[in-house]
Amino acid sequence: MRILIVGSGGREHALAWKLNQSPLRPEIFIAPGNGGTAEEGTNLPLAADDIPGIMDCVSRKGIDFVLPGPELPLVLGLADACAKAGVPCFGPRARAAALEGSKAFAKTLMREMGVPTAEFAVFSDHAAAVAHARARGAPLVIKADGLASGKGVVVAKSLDAALEALQDMMVRKRFGPAGETVVIEDLLVGEEASFLAFCQGETVIPLPAAQDHKAVYDGDAGPNTGGMGAYSPAPVLPESRQDDIVRTIIRPVLRKMRDLGCPYSGILYAGLMITAQGPKVVEFNVRFGDPECQPLLLRLEDDLLALMLACSEGRLREVRLRSSPQAAICVVLAAAGYPGGYPKGMPVSGIDAAQALFPGRLKVFQAGTKIVGKTLVANGGRVLGVTALGGDLAEARSRAYAALEKIRMDNSHFRRDIGHRGLRASPPDPGESA
Ligand code: AMP
Numbered sequence: 001m002r003i004l005i006v007g008s009g010g011r012e013h014a015l016a017w018k019l020n021q022s023p024l025r026p027e028i029f030i031a032p033g034n035g036g037t038a039e040e041g042t043n044l045p046l047a048a049d050d051i052p053g054i055m056d057c058v059s060r061k062g063i064d065f066v067l068p069g070p071e072l073p074l075v076l077g078l079a080d081a082c083a084k085a086g087v088p089c090f091g092p093r094a095r096a097a098a099l100e101g102s103k104a105f106a107k108t109l110m111r112e113m114g115v116p117t118a119e120f121a122v123f124s125d126h127a128a129a130v131a132h133a134r135a136r137g138a139p140l141v142i143k144a145d146g147l148a149s150g151k152g153v154v155v156a157k158s159l160d161a162a163l164e165a166l167q168d169m170m171v172r173k174r175f176g177p178a179g180e181t182v183v184i185e186d187l188l189v190g191e192e193a194s195f196l197a198f199c200q201g202e203t204v205i206p207l208p209a210a211q212d213h214k215a216v217y218d219g220d221a222g223p224n225t226g227g228m229g230a231y232s233p234a235p236v237l238p239e240s241r242q243d244d245i246v247r248t249i250i251r252p253v254l255r256k257m258r259d260l261g262c263p264y265s266g267i268l269y270a271g272l273m274i275t276a277q278g279p280k281v282v283e284f285n286v287r288f289g290d291p292e293c294q295p296l297l298l299r300l301e302d303d304l305l306a307l308m309l310a311c312s313e314g315r316l317r318e319v320r321l322r323s324s325p326q327a328a329i330c331v332v333l334a335a336a337g338y339p340g341g342y343p344k345g346m347p348v349s350g351i352d353a354a355q356a357l358f359p360g361r362l363k364v365f366q367a368g369t370k371i372v373g374k375t376l377v378a379n380g381g382r383v384l385g386v387t388a389l390g391g392d393l394a395e396a397r398s399r400a401y402a403a404l405e406k407i408r409m410d411n412s413h414f415r416r417d418i419g420h421r422g423l424r425a426s427p428p429d430p431g432e433s434a
């Protein structure tokens with residue numbers, strides 16, 4: 001079986017690594033991939049948003065299964081193109097991927113289905129948006145409707161900041177058409193958690209909860225990034241609450257997607273805020289999170305390929321998912337300056353030495369790397385993620401940080417407090433066995 005993974009991050013390296021453990025022994029191609037995926041299969045020089053190029057490659061290489069990592073190819077219709085070509089694809093069609101591709105669509109659907117989320121209003125007219133913001137008052141969260149590479153959300157503590165964000169998105173069109181419509185919503189207060197599940201039609205198979213660390217610096221200071229680290233399980237969302245999340249959040253969404261004539265298939269990722277009134281949805285993603293994927297796959301005990309094939313072939317209800325009771329953590333090593341401008345080309349060394357410290361329990365997943373001649377060099381903002389298993393979060397964390405000591409790269413930066421909320425939390429409740 002020939003698999004094409006689309007994307008180039010740590011998530012895609014982790015997916016390739018895990019699929020390579022499948023007894024189905026797939027042959028793996030990655031478009032465009034990175035220095036790490038080159039060790040798992042064949043990198044192909046194709047952009048993740050080049051749908052015609054990807055489909056051409058699918059037919060030329062005789063690809064049997066397509067796995068898009070990021071949201072963009074899904075929102076652009078890669079799953080639809082695969083369906084047309086008769087090639088199975090893991091992930092939703094474009095109309096269902098609108099759950100991530102349009103925040104207005106997702107919010108309106110949640111309101112209709114009574115899914116807990118922040119109060120909101122949608123605007124395409126700048127003057128009306130300004131009037132609403134003034135009437136509602138700060139704090140407010142201003143969101144570009146469409147995809148904006150994770151930069152389209154402004155948490156505005158003052159009215160001035162909210163008005164500035166509206167000006168930026170709707171008048172200066174900083175995000176192009178993605179910001180012509182905005183969602184203005186109330187600020188949610190609490191701790192965030194990532195809840196991911198394999199979904200197909202109305203079948204839901206949850207993964208254990210994870211927690212991401214979006215801010216670039218320790219103590220959650222500095223601007224938001226794609227994610228500087230993640231761990232699982234997340235004590236803030238114990239397994240005992242999984243059924244409630246599925247019942248009140250995931251199933252209503254799947255039911256509505258079915259009623260709209262675009263049944264959902266793939267990973268549905270609910271970004272949650274655990275508020276004093278219970279979990280509320282901050283956003284939906286239609287794919288694995290990066291870096292949440294890395295610790296989740298390290299814990300996954302089943303054959304990922306069998307799970308994905310069951311999902312894309314409409315047999316998800318026939319399979320089970322088991323995760324290791326151990327904890328896993330991923331600490332991201334980034335280029336200094338990220339998420340702003342950053343240098344590239346710095347040699348990266350010590351990965352083998354890092355992995356040799358804890359064989360079978362630690363894996364370095366590469367993201368922004370490439371091989372030049374025989375040297376591995378930095379080629380992106382998030383360069384790699386050191387991902388470790390441990391008997392508990394403290395052990396996983398000390399392994400990851402010990403391994404990071406072995407990795408050498410100039411102009412690099414990592415957070416030293418990944419997992420801090422999980423460590424501070426009281427021991428998990430007795431229902432927690434993930
Ligand atoms: P999103 O792209 O919608 O996930 O937003 C990015 C980040 O902004 C989230 O992970 C939160 O940290 C923050 N955020 C988004 N919406 C809200 C909200 N209503 N209240 C508080 N924080 C939010």
Ligand code: GLY
Nearest residue numbers: 212227289290291
């Ligand atoms: N780590 C957050 C995301 O993948 O969207």
